[in-house]
Amino acid sequence: MSTFDPIALECLAAIIEEGGFERAAQRLNVTQSAVSQRLRALEAQVGSVLIVRSRPLRPTSSGQMLLKHTKQVRLLRADLERDLQELTPSSQGGGREEERIAIAVNADSIATWALEALGPLARQRLPLEIIADDQDFTQEWLRSGQVLGCVTTVKQALRGCRMVPLGAMRYVAVAQAEFAERCLPRGLTQHSFREVPFVSFNRKDDMSAEFVARIFGLKRVSLHQLFVPSTEGQLRAVQAGWAVAVLPELLVRAHIEDGSLVDLAPGSSLPIALYWHCWNLESAVLNALTDALIAGAGAALA
Amino acid sequence: MSTFDPIALECLAAIIEEGGFERAAQRLNVTQSAVSQRLRALEAQVGSVLIVRSRPLRPTSSGQMLLKHTKQVRLLRADLERDLQELTPSSQGGGREEERIAIAVNADSIATWALEALGPLARQRLPLEIIADDQDFTQEWLRSGQVLGCVTTVKQALRGCRMVPLGAMRYVAVAQAEFAERCLPRGLTQHSFREVPFVSFNRKDDMSAEFVARIFGLKRVSLHQLFVPSTEGQLRAVQAGWAVAVLPELLVRAHIEDGSLVDLAPGSSLPIALYWHCWNLESAVLNALTDALIAGAGAALA
Numbered sequence: 001m002s003t004f005d006p007i008a009l010e011c012l013a014a015i016i017e018e019g020g021f022e023r024a025a026q027r028l029n030v031t032q033s034a035v036s037q038r039l040r041a042l043e044a045q046v047g048s049v050l051i052v053r054s055r056p057l058r059p060t061s062s063g064q065m066l067l068k069h070t071k072q073v074r075l076l077r078a079d080l081e082r083d084l085q086e087l088t089p090s091s092q093g094g095g096r097e098e099e100r101i102a103i104a105v106n107a108d109s110i111a112t113w114a115l116e117a118l119g120p121l122a123r124q125r126l127p128l129e130i131i132a133d134d135q136d137f138t139q140e141w142l143r144s145g146q147v148l149g150c151v152t153t154v155k156q157a158l159r160g161c162r163m164v165p166l167g168a169m170r171y172v173a174v175a176q177a178e179f180a181e182r183c184l185p186r187g188l189t190q191h192s193f194r195e196v197p198f199v200s201f202n203r204k205d206d207m208s209a210e211f212v213a214r215i216f217g218l219k220r221v222s223l224h225q226l227f228v229p230s231t232e233g234q235l236r237a238v239q240a241g242w243a244v245a246v247l248p249e250l251l252v253r254a255h256i257e258d259g260s261l262v263d264l265a266p267g268s269s270l271p272i273a274l275y276w277h278c279w280n281l282e283s284a285v286l287n288a289l290t291d292a293l294i295a296g297a298g299a300a301l302a
Numbered sequence: 303m304s305t306f307d308p309i310a311l312e313c314l315a316a317i318i319e320e321g322g323f324e325r326a327a328q329r330l331n332v333t334q335s336a337v338s339q340r341l342r343a344l345e346a347q348v349g350s351v352l353i354v355r356s357r358p359l360r361p362t363s364s365g366q367m368l369l370k371h372t373k374q375v376r377l378l379r380a381d382l383e384r385d386l387q388e389l390t391p392s393s394q395g396g397g398r399e400e401e402r403i404a405i406a407v408n409a410d411s412i413a414t415w416a417l418e419a420l421g422p423l424a425r426q427r428l429p430l431e432i433i434a435d436d437q438d439f440t441q442e443w444l445r446s447g448q449v450l451g452c453v454t455t456v457k458q459a460l461r462g463c464r465m466v467p468l469g470a471m472r473y474v475a476v477a478q479a480e481f482a483e484r485c486l487p488r489g490l491t492q493h494s495f496r497e498v499p500f501v502s503f504n505r506k507d508d509m510s511a512e513f514v515a516r517i518f519g520l521k522r523v524s525l526h527q528l529f530v531p532s533t534e535g536q537l538r539a540v541q542a543g544w545a546v547a548v549l550p551e552l553l554v555r556a557h558i559e560d561g562s563l564v565d566l567a568p569g570s571s572l573p574i575a576l577y578w579h580c581w582n583l584e585s586a587v588l589n590a591l592t593d594a595l596i597a598g599a600g601a602a603l604a
Contacts, residue, residue, distance in 0.1 A: 017505060018505060019505075019506070026522070100529070107532065110530070110531075110532050110535050111532065111534070111535070115530065115535060115538050115539055115542065116542070119542045119543075119544065122528060122539065122542075122544040122545070123542075123543060123544060125499060125526075127499075127526070127527070127528065128528050128529070128530075129504075129505075129528070129529040130529060130530050130531060130535075131504075131531060132531040132532060132535075197427060197429075202431075202433075203319060203320065203321075203431075204321070220328070222329075224427075224429070225429070226424060226429060226430050226431070227402070227430070227431040227432060228412070228417065228430075228432050229412075229432060229433060229434040230409065230412050230413065230434060230532065230533075230534075231532075232413065232532075232534040233412050233413070233417060233432075233434075236417050237417055237424065240417065240418070240421045240424075240425075241421075241425060242421065242424040242425060243424070
C-alpha cells in the first residue's frame with residue numbers, strides 16, 4: 001500500500017476547503033504554482049484526476065476519498081497534539097487554523113441545544129467547524145468525507161462509522177397570538193390548515209407537511225409555504241405574523257408561556273429522533289465530541 | 303423564435319427545485335413517467351440535454367437558461383395574478399405553492415433588518431422563498447437564474463439586471479464581558495488579536511480577518527477561527543465565552559448596552575455596503591420587493 005505525502009494531502013484539502021487554488025495558496029502560505037505542483041504530483045501518484053477544474057471546483061470520487069483520508073489523519077494528529085499539550089501545557093499547540101474538526105449538525109439543533117453541548121470543548125480551543133444543513137441531509141456530509149461526525153435523523157450507520165441515539169426533539173405548531181385568533185379561530189383543524197401559509201426552512205424541509213399529515217392521519221398534504229432558511233428567522237417570521245410554523249418546542253417554549261405565541265394543536269407534537277454518527281476510530285477528540293453531544297442531548301431532548 | 307410549452311417548463315423547474323423526478327411528480331400531482339416525458343420533449347425541442355442525471359441532479363447550462371426563463375415567466379404571472387386579484391379580491395389566487403418568488407439574502411441581513419422589511423409582503427401572502435448565503439456569494443444565485451433578486455456586497459450589476467444601493471451595515475468586534483476581561487484585558491490590539499479565537503460564519507466568511515487587518519492597517523492576517531454557520535449561533539457562541547466575533551452592530555447593540563458583551567475596539571467599525579440586484583423587468587412584484595427592501599434598509603442601515 002502506498003503512502004501519501006501529508007503536505008500534498010493537506011494541499012488537496014486546502015484547495016477543496018477553500019474552493020480555489022489562490023485561497024489555498026494563501027492559507028498554506030505558499031505560491032499558487034506550488035499548490036498546482038503538489039496537486040499534480042498527487043494526481044500522478046494516484047493515477048487519476050482529483051479535482052475537476054470547474055467553477056466551483058469539486059473533487060472527483062478519488063479526490064473525495066483522499067480528502068476523507070486527510071481528515072482522518074488530521075483527527076489523529078489533533079489527538080496527538082492534545083496528548084502532547086497535556087505533557088507540556090505551555091506549548092499551546094491547539095487551534096492551528098488548518099486542523100479543523102468539522103462536524104455537520106442540523107440547523108434546529110444548532111439553534112437549541114447543540115452549541116451549549118459543545119461549549120466546554122470550544123472553550124478548550126478545539127478548532128471546531130460546524131456545518132449546518134437540514135436534518136435529513138447532514139449524513140451526506142459524513143458519507144462524502146467532509147466531516148468526521150454528524151447529527152442527523154437517519155438511523156442507519158454508514159460503513160466504517162458508529163451511531164449513538166441522542167433522543168428526540170419535539171416539534172409543535174405555533175402562530176402569533178393575534179394571527180391565530182384572526183386566521184385560525186378554531187385552531188389547526190383538518191380543514192383550516194389549507195387556509196394559512198406555513199413557513200419552512202427550505203424546500204428540503206418537509207416538517208410542516210409531515211406534522212399536519214401525522215396529526216390528521218392524512219397520507220400526503222400540500223401546504224401553502226414560505227421559506228426562510230434560518231431557524232431563528234422562522235421564529236421571527238412567526239412572531240411577525242407571516243405564517244404558522246412547526247418548530248422545536250425547546251425554541252418556542254418561553255414564547256408559548258408568555259402568551260406571545262399559541263400552540264395550535266395542544267397535546268399534538270411530532271417527535272423527531274436524532275442520532276450522532278461518527279467515524280469508527282479510536283480518537284480522544286472524537287470520544288470527547290461524542291460524550292459532549294450525548295450529555296447535552298440527554299439534558300435537552302426527550 | 304420558438305416558444306416553449308409552459309407546462310414542460312414548470313416541469314423542468316420542478317425537477318431542479320425539488321431535486322428529483324419523484325418529488326417533482328409529487329409537487330405537480332402527475333406520474334413520474336409524465337415528468338420524464340415532458341422533460342424529454344423539452345430536451346428534443348431545445349436539442350440538448352437539460353438535466354444531468356447525477357446525484358444530486360443538476361441542470362446543464364441550457365437547463366439553467368430555461369430555468370431562469372421559467373422564473374421570469376412566473377414573475378410576470380405573479381404580477382398578473384395580483385392584478386386579477388385586485389379586480390376580484392374574492393378569488394384569493396395568491397399563494398399557489400409552485401409560484402415561489404425566490405430571492406437570495408445574506409444571512410446577517412436575514413438576522414437583522416431584512417425579514418422586517420419583507421413583512422408587509424409576506425403578510426399579503428406573497429409566496430416568498432428566501433435563500434441565505436454569505437454576502438459575497440448571493441449574487442451567484444442571481445447569475446445562475448435561481449433567484450430573481452439578491453442582497454449582496456457586490457456592486458457591479460449583472461447583464462439584464464438593475465442595482466440599487468441599500469446603505470451600509472456596520473460591523474463591530476465583540477466578546478462576552480468576562481471573556482474580554484480574562485483574555486483581552488487591554489482590548490483588541492495589534493498584538494492581542496493573535497491570542498484569541500474568532501468565531502466566523504464559515505470558510506467563505508473573511509469578515510473577522512478583514513476587520514482586524516483594517517483597524518490595525520495590516521495587509522493580511524491569519525486568525526484562530528471557529529466556525530458556526532448561523533448569525534444567531536455566532537452571537538450565542540460569543541455569549542457563551544467561546545471566542546471573539548465581528549458581528550453587525552444592529553445585532554449586538556442591546557447586548558453592549560446591557561453590559562453582557564463588550565465592544566473590543568470602541569470607535570472602530572467596519573462598514574459593509576449592501577446592494578439589491580434584480581432582473582431588469584417591469585414587474586409590480588419586483589417593484590414591490592425593491593421598494594420594501596429600500597425602505598427597510600433605509601430605516602436600519604447607515
